[in-house]
Amino acid sequence: MTARLPVFPLATVLFPGLVLPLHIFEERYRALVRHLVDLPEGASREFGVVAIQAGWEVAPAGPGGRASTGVGDVTLHEVGCTAELRQVTELADGGFDIVTVGRRRFRIADVDESTEPYLTAEVEWLPEAAGSDEVADLLAARVIAVFRQYLGLIRSDPEEISEQLPEDPTVLSHLVAATAALTVDDRQRLLAIDDTAARLRAELRLLNREAALLRQVRAVPVPLSELASPPTPN
Structure with missing residues (x-):
């Protein structure tokens, strides 16, 4: 099943269930935003958020002052996530502050740069896990344990480390992917994985990698700032 969506290129990756x-x-x-706000009551107010692979998020002004929205300005990743509009605040200068929540993953089939002022795309909806999966449940328990260890390395507040984590494996996989200190490329690879168990396995590898790097940094016997200073004479 396909649909046509407005597309918003960003230098970040959005996951289902996460606030943006x-x-x-x-x-x-x-x-x-005006298009979404003007939709009939009950209509789905969604647009696609797609991470930028190369190029600039803000397009230069074209002829007549109109922003150039062509795909020539940016190269987009193939997989994105819809953002559902939840809150809109109109500003005095005509701009908006909005709050959105990630909803559905999709794969871009075709991009249209000319019909609207903004990009639109024909997208294919990607499957989400449904029902119980024993393997995913077991992996989720391991990811929770490793993620808490990882949080202990990057956070000093015990309350942040003991915060409640979702038990649902798919929801957990999206939360970990969005909140761990990963690169955009790492997050993009996780978003593109259709199977929850496979996503959790990939996250275990990434969390173990990041935790090992953090432990190495902490093992440095002197403050890192001192390593850049010239040695003092004895």
Whole structure:
């Protein structure tokens, strides 16, 4: 099943269930917000968030002051996630502060850069896990344990480490992917994985890698700032 969506290129990866606040200042995306707000009551107010693979998030002004929205400005990753509009605050300068929540993953089939002021794309919805999966349940328990160890290395507040984590394997996989200190490429690879168990396995590898790097940094016997200083004479 396919659908046509407005597309918002960003230098980040959105996952289902995660909150994404945005400050909208470009005219093309102001037009996008106005389009969503003007939809009939009960209509789905969603747009696609796609991570930028190369190029610039803010397009230069084209002829007549119109922003150039062509795919020539940016190269997009193939897989993205819809953002559902939940809250809109219109600003005095005509911009918007909005709050969105990730909803559905999709794969881009075709991009249209000319019909609207903003990009639109024909997208194919990607499957999500449904029902109980014993393997995913077992992996989720391991990911929770490793993720808590990882949080202990990057956070000093015990309350942040003991916060409740979701038991649902799919929800957990999206939360870990979005909140761990990973690169955009790492997050993008996780978003593109259709199977929850496979995503959790990949996260175990990434969390173990990141934890090992953090432990190495902590094992340095002197403050890192001192390593850049010239030695003092004895």
